[in-house]
Amino acid sequence: MENLHTTYLGLKLRNPLIAGSCGLTNSLSNIKELAKKGVGAVVIKSLFEEQIHIEAEKVIKNNTDGVSTFSHAPDTILSKRIYDYDEAYSYIYDFAKRNTLGKYLYFLNEAKKNVDIPVIASINCVSNQDWHSFSKKIEETGVDALELNIYILPSDWRRSGEDNEKIYYDIIREVRNYVNLPVSVKIGYYFSSLAQSIKKLSECGIKGLVLFNRPYNTDIDIEKMELSHGPIYSTSEEFTHTLRWISILSGHVGCDLSASTGVHDHKAFIKQLLAGATTVQIASALYKEGFDVIPEILRGTSAWMKRHDFNSIDSFRAKLSKSNLENPAAIERVQFMKLYSGIE
Numbered sequence: 135m136e137n138l139h140t141t142y143l144g145l146k147l148r149n150p151l152i153a154g155s156c157g158l159t160n161s162l163s164n165i166k167e168l169a170k171k172g173v174g175a176v177v178i179k180s181l182f183e184e185q186i187h188i189e190a191e192k193v194i195k196n197n198t199d200g201v202s203t204f205s206h207a208p209d210t211i212l213s214k215r216i217y218d219y220d221e222a223y224s225y226i227y228d229f230a231k232r233n234t235l236g237k238y239l240y241f242l243n244e245a246k247k248n249v250d251i252p253v254i255a256s257i258n259c260v261s262n263q264d265w266h267s268f269s270k271k272i273e274e275t276g277v278d279a280l281e282l283n284i285y286i287l288p289s290d291w292r293r294s295g296e297d298n299e300k301i302y303y304d305i306i307r308e309v310r311n312y313v314n315l316p317v318s319v320k321i322g323y324y325f326s327s328l329a330q331s332i333k334k335l336s337e338c339g340i341k342g343l344v345l346f347n348r349p350y351n352t353d354i355d356i357e358k359m360e361l362s363h364g365p366i367y368s369t370s371e372e373f374t375h376t377l378r379w380i381s382i383l384s385g386h387v388g389c390d391l392s393a394s395t396g397v398h399d400h401k402a403f404i405k406q407l408l409a410g411a412t413t414v415q416i417a418s419a420l421y422k423e424g425f426d427v428i429p430e431i432l433r434g435t436s437a438w439m440k441r442h443d444f445n446s447i448d449s450f451r452a453k454l455s456k457s458n459l460e461n462p463a464a465i466e467r468v469q470f471m472k473l474y475s476g477i478e
């Protein structure tokens with residue numbers, strides 16, 4: 135095997151392949167298996183702010199004389215009716231919070247004790263409420279870093295881009311004030327000026343940005359005439375969007391870049407590194423191909439490095455980032471002109 139060592143968020147990794155946060159990183163046996171198969175690090179399934187609210191709703195539901203007070207609550211963070219019970223709710227919310235967080239902290243502790251690769255915790259925040267104190271407790275488990283999974287869908291036409299972005303900065307500031315852990319932020323691509331926003335985020339004292347989270351998407355079932363869910367897993371063609379942005383941003387941001395979405399084999403893995411990624415995260419490939427995809431990616435990468443005479447990741451990383459391209463405009467091309475695509 136060639137030398138695949140790298141540094142991400144200030145942590146030493148045996149290689150840049152990371153098991154991204156997903157349902158498979160939610161079990162100790164899986165985490166041990168992922169480490170055994172060779173990943174450089176693992177990001178634990180996110181603790182969702184929303185999950186705590188749902189737990190609180192469940193407790194309230196079970197304590198209202200069998201009457202399902204909130205059974206028709208929409209699938210949002212807080213049902214509106216819940217505010218009628220302000221005091222009771224805040225008591226129960228506190229209980230649910232301690233309970234849900236307690237389970238997560240226990241799991242992080244176990245994960246850390248059982249593998250010798252870096253373990254990265256992940257929390258999904260939709261507000262800056264509570265996260266600073268949660269983060270402190272997460273730090274105390276001994277995990278190596280914290281990934282903030284923040285995804286604001288800018289669907290509220292009353293909120294400006296600035297309003298939405300402020301949430302990111304507020305969360306990052308709060309968390310950074312409380313922990314010494316390296317912090318990374320995982321984002322989607324809904325920013326009005328993506329390159330500028332990412333640059334600004336990268337200069338907020340975080341150590342890494344994960345580009346991009348692939349959101350849960352909705353679809354429409356035309357027979358039942360109702361909403362269903364879109365494809366849960368990415369396909370191997372989906373890597374190009376991330377590739378473009380890693381290439382554009384590499385060398386221009388103040389932190390590491392971790393590529394996420396659509397990496398299913400060693401070719402896509404190598405492409406993200408050539409574009410400038412510090413590390414690459416995979417999730418769908420683990421579900422679709424199984425954990426053996428890890429040694430396959432690592433072996434394929436080693437063989438490719440050998441063929442091209444590269445003896446370390448650093449010797450080829452960012453070789454094809456925008457700044458290093460002879461024709462940088464090519465990475466920004468978005469129109470199908472026949473001249474470039476060969477298609478009318």
Ligand SMILES: Cc1cc2nc3c(=O)[nH]c(=O)nc-3n(C[C@H](O)[C@H](O)[C@H](O)COP(=O)(O)O)c2cc1C
Binds near residue numbers: 320347
């Ligand atoms: C079933 C499933 C669960 C996921 N859960 C989380 C999560 O809890 N937190 C998170 O940050 N990302 C989560 N993700 C997103 C993945 O980490 C990843 O960013 C996304 O799937 C794109 O990468 P991929 O193409 O390798 O799947 C999940 C993805 C899947 C498929």
